[in-house]
Amino acid sequence: GAGVSQSPSNKVTEKGKDVELRCDPISGHTALYWYRQRLGQGLEFLIYFQGNSAPDKSGLPSDRFSAERTGESVSTLTIQRTQQEDSAVYLCASSPRDGNSPLHFGNGTRLTVT
Amino acid sequence: AQSVTQLGSHVSVSEGALVLLRCNYSSSVPPYLFWYVQYPNQGLQLLLKYTTGATLVKGINGFEAEFKKSETSFHLTKPSAHMSDAAEYFCAVVGGYNKLIFGAGTRLAVHP
Numbered sequence: 001g002a003g004v005s006q007s008p009s010n011k012v013t014e015k016g017k018d019v020e021l022r023c024d025p026i027s028g029h030t031a032l033y034w035y036r037q038r039l040g041q042g043l044e045f046l047i048y049f050q051g052n053s054a055p056d057k058s059g060l061p062s063d064r065f066s067a068e069r070t071g072e073s074v075s076t077l078t079i080q081r082t083q084q085e086d087s088a089v090y091l092c093a094s095s096p097r098d099g100n101s102p103l104h105f106g107n108g109t110r111l112t113v114t
Numbered sequence: 115a116q117s118v119t120q121l122g123s124h125v126s127v128s129e130g131a132l133v134l135l136r137c138n139y140s141s142s143v144p145p146y147l148f149w150y151v152q153y154p155n156q157g158l159q160l161l162l163k164y165t166t167g168a169t170l171v172k173g174i175n176g177f178e179a180e181f182k183k184s185e186t187s188f189h190l191t192k193p194s195a196h197m198s199d200a201a202e203y204f205c206a207v208v209g210g211y212n213k214l215i216f217g218a219g220t221r222l223a224v225h226p
Binding site for chain 2: 003004031033035041042043045048050055056091093102103105106107108
């Protein structure tokens with residue numbers, strides 16, 4: 001079956017513009033996670049959804065970052081007034097449920113802020 | 115709080131040589147541990163995981179890892195490296211709300 005799908009795969013934007021990144025999780029996966037991977041660094045946790053609620057938003061770096069999820073389906077990560085330090089690959093992952101189920105990752109969206 | 119430290123941001127081995135990628139964790143509860151691999155321009159793939167039970171865990175592509183509680187380690191090994199193993203490898207521990215907390219990654223280079 002289809003894996004986690006993210007769009008766009010690449011996004012170049014000017015500093016100060018808003019961007020929306022989309023994640024389509026695997027059908028039936030209730031848990032959804034957003035991570036950020038800056039060049040040469042590890043993955044930073046941003047936010048976790050269980051269904052359409054977000055019990056853990058502790059990784060969002062500032063109030064310019066927000067995310068929402070429709071039911072147990074699509075999620076969008078929005079970055080307002082983008083800054084150059086927002087340049088990174090944004091990865092989405094989903095899993096069937098909480099616990100030790102492995103996360104299934106999308107290929108990410110590479111965001112470049114000029 | 116849980117955390118992961120990967121020793122060595124870059125590791126280089128010859129084809130056919132032993133691969134050893136180091137991971138140490140910190141956890142206040144019995145840990146669930148994972149290794150993921152990221153090939154160039156691709157997403158992360160699960161290599162193997164440890165939850166409970168046998169401490170030696172076998173994964174895909176001939177990789178294995180051993181959970182050592184006394185050393186708080188979960189090192190990844192492969193007896194004989196292939197050129198196709200060149201990638202970035204991430205160790206992770208399950209944290210609050212079951213999110214994965216990743217190490218900084220180790221980039222493995224394999225040369226002929």
